[in-house]
Amino acid sequence: MKRRFTSSHYLFMAGAVFFQLLVYGILHATAVPRPDSVVSLEVRHAWGTQPPSMGSWQAGLPSTPDGEGHPLWLKLEGASGPWKDPRLVFYPSVPVVALYKDGTEVREETLNELGHDPRFVTEWSAMPLQPEEAGGPLILRLDRLASVPWAIEMAESADWVTHLFRSDLLLFVSFMILLFLGLVAIGLYAAFPREPLHLILALFAWCLSLNFLVRIQSKSLFLTAPDVYFALGIAGAVGWPIFALLFFERVVHPSLRNMTRALWVGYGSLCAVAIGCIAVEPKAFHFLENGLMMLVVQALMLAIVVLIVLSIRRESKNVEYSFFLFAFTVYFLDFATAIALPVQGGGVASSLALALGFTAVMLRRYWATQREVQQLNAGLERKVQDRTEALTQAIADRAAMEERNRVAHEIHDVVGHTLTGAIVQLEAGQLLLGRDPDQAQRKVETAQELVRKGLDDIRASVRMLRDDAWSEPIIDLMQRAALETEHHADVEIRQRFDANLPELSSSFKSLLYSALLEGISNGIRHGGSRAFEVELTREKDRLRFRLRNEGRPYAGEEFGFGLQALRGRAERLGGTFGFRSNGSEGGAVLEIFLPLHDPAI
Template identity: 30%
Template sequence: MVGGGIRNHLPLLRTLTVLLGFLVLIGWGLGSVGKSDEASGLKSDRWLWAPARSFHDSSPPRGVWLPYPNKSPNLETSSPYWLQIPLDKSSAREPQLLIFNAVALSVYDNQRLLYTYDPQAEHHRLNLFYHWNLVPLPAPIPSEVYVLLDNRDSSRPLPSIHFVGKGDIFTYFIQKDTYAFLLAGLFLFSLFVALGLYFVRRDRLHLYFALLAFCGCYASIARNYLLQVIWDQPWVSFMEHVIFPLGVYGFVNIMIEVFGSAQAGILRAIRWVLLGFVIVTLFSAIFLDMKWFGWLLSYPLLTVFLVTAGVVFHSIWSAYQERQGPESIWMLAGFFIVCTFALIHVLRTYLPMFYVLLERKVPLLFKLPFDVLSISLFLFLICLFRIIIFRFGLINEQLKAFNLSLESNVRKRTEELLERETQLRDANTQLTITMRGTAEAIASSMVLEERHLLTGTIHDTIGHALTATIVQLEAAKRLLKRDPDLALEKLDASQSLVRRGLEEIRNSVRLLRDDSSSYDLQSALKELIRETEQTTGVTIVSRINPLPDSLTTLQKRVLYQALQEGMTNGLKHGGSTRFDFSLTVSGTRLQFRLISDGLTYTPSTFGFGLKAMSERVANLGGHMAVEPGNPGCVLTLTLPFQAHAQPEEVTRG
């Protein structure tokens, strides 16, 4: 908590002093510029007044006129009345009467109508503080004019009438209202800066800052007399009544964004109340009767403003007590300035009769420039700029700390990477040694695999040749005594079979060594079937479909040796005399089927030849099965193949 000593609040007091000094300096400058207003005003001590029957009176009354200094309360209420205003001689070119603070009026030179304005007939709604009427005077200047005034059911202060030349009016307005356009330019610049910050950072504080700058810009443009010279549209200044509650709505949202959820509980509820009040005010300004719209601006608006100001002050003060940082100090100082002069603005604009009474008690209020609210709002925006700069400073400090932390992390990570690189280098060396050993082991395994494959091939080839040779030798043995010539033929056939087996071994070795993909499997199978029939006398029925060109040499060798091994086993172990063989293509798979007669096969552990062949088929992704026949044996193979030929290196891989 903040202590009670004034020393603890010196930063806040110093900020308030600076802001008040700026405000007094600007207000004094504007007051000096507006002094010409007093010089041109007609003195009201010679005026006379008389009540009017209605605003439609066509001539001044002939009855008794009363001195204007003895003002009746009727003059400040809704009853229409006449003013008799004497005019002095003037050397001004194109003399005019400049009349302020009049709702509906008509100006007469005796019975002649010089000027009339009725906002109801024109469908206008007026902000009387910034609306004026310019009445041209005839030449020669009459000694007196009669002004018929009607406040139209509203209590208004007494009118202010000036006797000026037409050319002097523009000089007077430029002198008096240049500051308003200067403020509008500053607010517009702040609006664009806030929108730019919002689109870059998406911080809602900048969005509400832009809303407040927009309200200040619109109010500065609408709160001047020169605007009617440029664009005579009363609705522009009249809608300024809606801008004030919209600005309060933006102000409350700024409080919420600055202080966060800790102080924003009740402010969030007030924010929605204010938004609803803005919508109601906008609707009422367009459609509601002026009497009721004036009541809405006089009492509910004042109540909402006072409640909002109290809650906002409590929230800012609580935040200030929790932490005396630049944010709470500048927000509290800016709030005090803008809230004080906003209250003066509300009393002056929406309760003018009460403000006139207050001016009589506190003459200093009369010396304040009328648009002091825009000045105080601009000072508040300066406070908000100071808070945004402070936040950017905090972000800069955080970025510096993050940068130092990042550099430290990068340095640490670099050291870890260097250490990791050393570990990887050692691991690479060890891996090289391991890979060399693995390569040697793979080479040995490949040698063993190739030997295994070679032995299987030789077994299949020699087994088939020797089986056929044994059959021929046994036949020759039986025929040697009965028919020596036929026995000799059998011996010659045995010799041919041995030679053929030797040639097959050479071909298998050559096939293993060269891995030639040009091997004609279909022709080789037909030749094997023909030789087997000639040498053994068995009957072989075959059906071989056209084979795909994409078969690899290993696949061709497996199929050839499978037929060779199957017929050898059938002759040797089953005593077969007939074989049915088919090799067909089904999709991307080869279907191999060999059926033999003879002894019915009894399932048992595969011998060397079948085991080696089963392993080779499995390595190629296929499946081999040996099943009993009826009678005999059935050997089936299913072998996948690629639909299109692949490069030799891929096939080998």
């Protein structure tokens, strides 16, 4: 069973009725009465090339121009004075007016150079008169008429201009409201270019504002450009139904969008044909503007109402359809009011209601988008928080692992170095046991001393894991380690240190100290070296550590735990690690380069 109108739909239609009554009341209350100095004249007319005789005048104004192109002669009466600055005002404009007195042409004035073309006929044209000319009957000749005036008035210039401005006030306010709405919509489109409704609403509002602009009668006081007003009027009249349909296409129920698209494509094609006809035959302008095209536009608006009803029957809870229902209810109420009760400012209610309904749709979607963005941001924040917690835990686990590795490296480097010395002493004692028992005994005692020192080194290594344990200069630490190694391992260690080394971080000191101990231990165990040479120097923006032994050459064997650990630590500190054979000189070289510009220094 298809859904019907709900109470909210009827509420919106009731609101449309109230809105129409409100605007009509405002229009009625603000209607500007004509001042006493603006007088409608009694008119008689005749057609011909010569001034008509007394008996050939006909009462009133003709409804259409003479089919043979003859000038229109007018006899004007009823303008009793006195006059200070009189103006003779024609509605609509006329191209050329000649003033006659006693059967003789007094002067001729061009009021609208393009007025012979029906496309460029404006709302009015005014001919200035001398006070003495306005006092009695006037004989006028109107040439090249595209349309016949429907009214002619005599007015004081200042009073008439004031009356124009006051009459245009409501139209001007409507024009400014729609112009501002278009600017706001285009600003939203600049901020959110993925939403085309903002751009469509801006163009729709500006087309409606053009319709009000060309209806403002006082505009010609500032700029007399009928061709420009014609172009603006065509743009506004053709554009607003197209943009209304484009906007509605994005709101209507999806099953009806193809039908809506066909409507605006068909209307746009018909407008193109009509504009072409007007360009070829200007006389067709009035028929197309006030006849055929007006009926087409009303049929389009009625089609939109039908589509709104069908959309409501398919999706009654969509409030956007209610906004359109409000707007188009006002539109047809305003159209009926304009036919039954012509008032100044007709079309204001319908234009503002359409703009209001479209704006409500746009704002609803904007707020819906903002809610979605807020929900997405909240979801992203939760995910970021969860991810941060996971990363924090992972960092903590990695830090714990690195700390364990650091403890293992320190114990390996320091204690391994000490035990290497103990092994050397035990091996020497074993060799001397048969030849020199006393000397062998001393070697064993030295080995015992080294083992005890190894236990102390374990405790010291744990203490040195703290950063404050590396407060001594690196040169002092390395010299003391070299001296102890020479004493316990019976080796020679030559030293060369730069005196101007900068203060190093605990990470750099720990790495260099471990490299010295590990290099000496490896040289003794694997290379059988009894002599070493250690260097710590500065080369521009980097620190160079070099340890050379004089044992067996390095044959490219895979690194053990100690060297692998040294290489990893050097790379983490932004440095490089190398271990190679010393070539023809024999032995091996351990070399480390560290950057001195590192923040850790």
